[in-house]
């Protein structure tokens with residue numbers, strides 16, 4: 298991991314910090330997030346594919362973890378997915394319930410979901426892992442894997458880190474402390490939990506007008522097969 302001058306947030310503090318930070322910005326963030334998603338058609342590509350794959354596999358409940366104001370949860374519902382949302386911020390959850398009264402939204406931590414193991418057809422983490430500190434990321438991804446049924450899909454979108462050898466780096470998110478992670482690091486951590494890469498898309502850094510970060514969209518699938526080895530050994534990859 299690189300060094301940084303940004304404030305250090307320990308794992309014991311981050312849940313309170315993130316929830317309070319989004320509570321304080323809930324109205325403004327809701328307006329921003331809805332427009333941002335609607336205005337980025339490339340962000341829809343793997344969300345559409347995720348919805349299609351979940352339906353094709355027979356459907357079932359899907360958690361949108363770190364759902365914020367719930368616009369992507371609704372986007373999934375509109376595509377025939379039985380989606381519900383979970384977020385740390387009570388204010389955002391209240392706004393999500395108001396905007397989408399037919400959809401279930403809970404206040405909760407994606408790192409400790411009140412969900413039975415192996416019960417979900419899918420988990421979406423759309424730009425919500427960004428506030429998970431590096432020391433908490435492995436356990437958080439393990440929790441997302443825990444709730445997935447065998448064959449269930451996980452989709453995570455996050456600003457990626459493309460520096461060789463680095464796995465995580467803090468950045469100056471406007472609402473709350475945030476990190477970006479290398480795609481290979483996230484793929485490797487997920488693989489340890491039994492979630493294997495199905496596909497990924499990386500949007501070129503030049504498309505991010507604000508910070509110039511590549512944007513990773515990673516689709517994985519939970520398997521029962523603990524001996525599975527993926528055809529490509531990601532640790533040998535040098536093309537990013």
Ligand SMILES: C[S@@+](CC[C@H](N)C(=O)[O-])C[C@H]1O[C@@H](n2cnc3c(N)ncnc32)[C@H](O)[C@@H]1O
Pocket residue numbers: 312315316319330334362363364365366369383384385386389405406407408422423424425426427428429
């Ligand atoms: C950048 S916003 C993304 C919101 C939404 N997914 C979207 O696509 O617009 C990050 C959201 O993740 C939530 N979040 C961060 N860490 C979380 C955690 N551990 N558990 C639940 N929600 C979390 C924040 O409260 C915030 O609403």
